[in-house]
Amino acid sequence: MHPSHPISADTVRVESGSSYPEPFNSRMGSADWRALGEHFGLSQFGFNLETLQPGDQSSARHWHSLADELIYMLEGELTLNTNDGAFSMRPGMCIGFRAGERNAHHLVNQSQAPARFLVVGSRVPGDTAFYPDDDLAWLQTEAGWHAVHKDGRAYPKSTSAGR
Template sequence: MTSVPAAAATIPPPNKKTVYPHPFASRVAGRTKRRLGDHFGLTNFGVNLTELAPGAVSALLHHHSKQDEFVYILEGTPTLVLDKAEYALEPGDCVGFKAGDGVAHQLVNRSHEPVIYLEVGDRTEGDETSYPYDDLKAVFLNGGWQLTHKDGRPY
């Protein structure tokens, strides 16, 4: 943690690439997050500089019960998936996801170039993340994500 300015690209990604359990972790294998907010000790919200390799996805299609999210595209041309609708994005585009609206979302890099974007989300205790097409449930408790099957069984 520091308050000294840093070049975002020099902040190393965490050793653990994802909180997703097997078999879901492989689906985000081409994603790299640099946890900028954590680097500066921020606790109320997170800021990530995220890169998607060609063919990679940002996350499993999901929505949050309590967490607002915001994404700003810096480089590349990802596809935004909102439930069953899709939108082509380009640098300078942004999108917000309101907590509790039930609209599932993810970014997909269908291009041949990397996609780089900033993502911002709050860290509301008790947030539940729903995955409409996967047997997965995530709850944010005690400062971290707890992931289970939808029926509550652990992975």
């Protein structure tokens, strides 16, 4: 049963770690997130409240074949790395990435303080996430998400919970 009344986002269970296989998992740091969309049973889009500590990164630089993404900064300062360069992201700033647009991106906390942001992403069956800087892709099948090398070989399953 999912709540049918407003709640404080800070009451949603905190998740941490990543589902990346090594050698990528250890690059992510100790970031955490609250899966707000899942808390309410939403199925058409994900909605996460994420916190990056100094030195953390949100993900490896990636783009999605079928899913849109939107990032909205709440607190702190992050560096957004895209195909077009590095950009500072501060509270109130936002950016969107259209499905199929090959503008690989991720956020890195290069500051000395934690930073919080919202991520909204569509959930489209058959989406693939591509990582141009790494030998990695995530394929979505009926059985879930699977990390694979660019030649299609599967990575061993990660034991971490993940974003």
